[in-house]
Amino acid sequence: MNAIVVENLSKQYTLPKRSKGGGMGTKKTQNTQGNVQAVDSIGFKVKKGEIFGFLGPNGAGKTTTIRMMTGVLKPTAGKIKIFGLDAWKNQIAVKQVIGNVPEMANTYLSFSGWQNLMFIGELYGVSKEERIKRAENLLKRFDLYEKRDVKTKKYSKGMQQRLLLCMALMSNPKILFLDEPTSGLDVQSAKIIKQIIREYNERGVTIFLTTHDMEVANELCHRIAIINHGKIISLDTPDNIKRLIQEHQAIDIYFTNGVKRQDIEKLPTVKEVQEIKNGFRVIIENIHDSICELVEFIKESNATIKNLNTHEPKLEEAFLKIIERGSKNE
Amino acid sequence: MSEEMIPLEKTRTSTFTTQMKRSFIIAKKDLKIYYNKPPVLIQGIFFPIILFIAMTVGRNVQPLYLISGLMAMTIFLTSTSIGPIVFPWESMRRTFERLITCPISIKTILLGSVWSSFIYGILFSLIPLILGMIFLSMELTISLAIVILGIIMAGFAFACFGLILSVPSTDTPGNTMIFTILIKFPLIFISPLFMAISSSPLAFISPLTYFIDIVNVGLGDISVFGSFGILLDAGILLAFGFGFLYLSFALHGKTLEKRFRG
Structure with a gap:
């Protein structure tokens, strides 16, 4: 069952005259008429109950995509369906079932945390009794209840972000759009937000999140799409994306007695050997074959292993590699 | 893969009454947040006082025109x-995107702004x-009701006019202030403030004129437009109001995206 279906989605901006000829600070595709192709025919499906990560460097088109999905921007071409409804043509109905935390958003600073929640609840048509109940529960869950009557201009960035998430959850949304939800937050706030994302996902809420934090993406997302220059260049599970850069698989091995680097390099499954403190980093192709081969080699060399760690490629390395490959192919 | 549909009853939230109700929620928020903001205080309270002093001190202004002129300038x-x-302000404070993703249309937000300005x-x-x-x-020799009718009509027309002044897609309230002064002041100077309507040649193109005429009638004078003058005044103010509202819906629809570029 799909919560979100995106088909051939594009967004082109006409730059104001003063901006034509560059100076955007991004690598968005700019045509001869001075138009910027922020999103270029992308397509994907997000399953109901999935946490879907949307990654990409600055200016890649992440925020533009999320803004089209939440009804802020009108797509130049293509379609977005949220639970089967066209997101642009049925904006109000779609907005009623989604929650949104835009990037760098703020709460109303002249309002207290409580007033912010009441205002948003009222806009979503939540009854007064239900608003009070939900606001109390959310503020307690997000560790903000004690500060509920304090104006939010006195909140820290982490508290603001937690309150924004509370505001997004006031309407019991079916889909939650989070644009950089943990960016620039303290450890405690980031941890609470990650816990809540998991918790609400377990309750069946579909989560669509953009992030720069690869740890967050790796920990939370069931699937990840990587976007660069307005195009999706990879879409898979975090594990599969990491496997795309097999050359980064490595074994860190430490011996008690002298083993020469050249001897390890001669092994057929070994691609490269790097010296690290008190040992070697062996770059390999296949972890199973290489470990068997190394064990055999050690037995034959009468060496003793002090420590051995497999060095899995990190999502961050995979991300950088995919972006680099994508840029070379263009 | 099949797709779950949003239940049909959810689409009822787009109905006129729901959106109207939500526009009042927006108005309540606007009044609470913006009534004491420096640009509002300067343009809404200090300017009428300063202009009143500048335009009346040392002049022999009839008490009737003093009241109608001051009321017109204040309400405008x-x-x-x-x-x-x-x-x-909402763009600068980064609250606007959150607001626009609530189940309301841009027209609802604009209407909310009209109600708050009106009140x-x-x-x-x-x-x-x-x-x-x-x-x-x-x-009030004739009727308080006539003056109140004028206040309501003018309040609506001028609140809608204010929406047009918010069309430029800036996130700096100071820029908007400069723009609004450039538009509002000439309109004040061509209006028959603190004088007889007939003595101002360009008066008829200003919506303030029709409000002044209503107040003058309410305070015992006669309308410059004849026996059905106040009906004509009310009709013209309403036409101005709806015209400004229609124009602002169209212009904001076009400039909205510019607030979210980049």
């Missing part, structure tokens, strides 16, 4: 003080009326 400046700053304008225009009655011994 206060009703157009909140509308133009809501959009740039703000009406409240402040009552002050010169009350002061005039107390200090200048003015009596």
Whole structure:
């Protein structure tokens, strides 16, 4: 069952005259008429109950995509369906079932945390009794209840972000759009937000999140799409994306007695050997074959292993590699 | 893979009454947040006082024109003080994107701004009326109802006019202030403030004129437009109001995206 279906989605901006000829600070595709192709025919499906990560460097088109999905921007071409409804043509109905935390958003600073929640609840048509109940529960869950009557201009960035998430959850949304939800937050706030994302996902809420934090993406997302220059260049599970850069698989091995680097390099499954403190980093192709081969080699060399760690490629390395490959192919 | 549909009853949230109700929620928020913001105080309270002093001190102004002129200037400046700053202020404070992703249309947000400006304008225009009655011994010789009708019509027309002033897609309220002053002041200077309507040649193109005429009638004078003058005044103010509203819906629809570029 799909919560979100995106088909051939594009967004082109006409730059104001003063901006034509560059100076955007991004690598968005700019045509001869001075138009910027922020999103270029992308397509994907997000399953109901999935946490879907949307990654990409600055200016890649992440925020533009999320803004089209939440009804802020009108797509130049293509379609977005949220639970089967066209997101642009049925904006109000779609907005009623989604929650949104835009990037760098703020709460109303002249309002207290409580007033912010009441205002948003009222806009979503939540009854007064239900608003009070939900606001109390959310503020307690997000560790903000004690500060509920304090104006939010006195909140820290982490508290603001937690309150924004509370505001997004006031309407019991079916889909939650989070644009950089943990960016620039303290450890405690980031941890609470990650816990809540998991918790609400377990309750069946579909989560669509953009992030720069690869740890967050790796920990939370069931699937990840990587976007660069307005195009999706990879879409898979975090594990599969990491496997795309097999050359980064490595074994860190430490011996008690002298083993020469050249001897390890001669092994057929070994691609490269790097010296690290008190040992070697062996770059390999296949972890199973290489470990068997190394064990055999050690037995034959009468060496003793002090420590051995497999060095899995990190999502961050995979991300950088995919972006680099994508840029070379263009 | 099959797709779950949003239940049909959810689409009812787009109905007129729901959106109207939500526009009042927006208005309540605007009034709470913006009534004491510096641009609103400057344009809504300080400017009427300063202009009143500048335009009346040392001149022999009839008490009737003093009251109608002050009321016109106050309701015009206060009703157009909140509308133009809501959009740039919300863009600057980064609350606008959150607001626009709520189940409301841009028209609902604009209507909310109209209601808040309308209420703000009406409240402040009552002050010169009350002061005039107390200090200048003015009596409502004909009808308070006529004056109130004028206040309501003018409040609506000017609140809608304020929306047009908020069209430029800036996130700096100061820029909007400069723009609004450039538009509002010439309109004030061509209006027959503190004088007879017939003595101002360009008066008829200003919506303020029709409000002044209603107040003058309410305070015992006769309409410059003849026996059905106040009906004509009310009709023209309503036409101005709906015209401004229609124009602002169209212009904001076009400039909205510019607030989210980049």
